Amino acid sequence: MNTQIPAVLTKALRSANHIAVLTGAGVSAASGLPTFREAQTGLWAQYRPEDLATAQAFRKNPKLVWEWYDWRRSLVAKAEPNAAHIALAEMARRVSKFTLITQNVDGLHQQAGSVDVLELHGNIGRTKCFHENVVIESWLETDEVPPLCPRCGGPLRPDVVWFGESLPKHAIDAAGQAAINCDLFLSVGTSGMVEPAASLLRVAAEHGALGVVINPTRIHAPAGVIQIEADAGEALTALLDQRWPQG
Template sequence: MIDFPTELVEALRAAKRVLFFTGAGVSAESGLPTFRDAQTGLWASYKPQDLATPEAFARDPETVWRWYQWRRRVHADVAPNPAHHAIAGFEARLPETVLVTQNVDRLHELAGSAAPIHLHGSVFRNKCAQCGTEMPEVPHDLETPPRCDTCGGLCRPDIVWFGEALPQEPWHAAMAAAQRAEIVFSIGTSATVHPAARIPLVARDAGALLVQINPEPTPFDKIALNLRGPAGVVLPELVEAVWPS
């Protein structure tokens, strides 16, 4: 069992507004490849700019589309891990909890989180590359992108590609939650992807206790309360320490 700092356990028992900020490491514990790990096998010869930029899609939409269809099939085969379930457990006990994720999967939702804020979009959502109209989910074996009924543009994944700005609505919601949080958890993230990595810092600057759960060091090490280890181990034990069954 992990011996958690008393200040953290007591702070969680007293808290109302907790913010969880999750990154690729959380989903990797479910066996989901990270973005760069996904460039294996047939995709090993491609660079990120070949598969995840607006320019790449404009140049070769079918190749980009097929890669994301492959990623969707991979995503559909994994299940939430104990970290996802533990975060949903925090939400059930603390109704003002907010979950902000950099991940484009839906493992948080499958674990029971009601409304995670997806900063980088979702691999399962689609939009028109030309007019931005939301488009429906399609079968994962469809090899060519369908056309938009509104303008005839090509369908693309509704995720943030390199060189694109974060969508404003989730960004503003995340920043507002950060400014209200009493405790902020940074979990499974390198803390180097900007502007997303600003969110835990905004919370800390507004007075929140910053807690980091990560197996490896990050730039947050010097300013956070660090719980070194896999989120799927640390978080369930933390729930039990705060609310013993």
């Protein structure tokens, strides 16, 4: 492992009381999960994700959208947490306060042992009622696709944030507070292009936190932010080893 950790980051790691982390699709790439906008395969090659992940598309063809998410759920079911997920779960156990914010919907952070994850875009493993917007734990198995809500009879949908929908208020509010109050803010595996999550790094830097971007390629970031061009798992494991060396 040859990821170089700047001295200023090592110092920040050793003194931080509150570390906040924002993760994106790059964190789950090593688990074999394609990013949302990567080319579709097989039966789904003819569709653009942006054309399926909307309430309008669901109203027009709920069966099609449900089956697309079924396919995506099958990919997630085969995936396992990678070194990045594991390193973040371990880091959380070693600091006074740790806030993990994710744009991912795959639940791999929780599988790796992370708790109280702020899911900005929902979770593909949960299902909710399209009409009532409440999470549904179980329903009557029939031939209906999508299945129907046991409360109101309306169609069920994945509990993810679609284009044109607002992020969960409790999650984005808590993420904003973490950005304001943290000492160190890590942005990992995300392009920094999707708002409002993209603003969190800037907010943290404006409030005195050291901002760090971990990404294979450089992104547009506020002045003073450290950029580490590396694989997420490699870089996060190097951070752990630098702050809490083994032996």
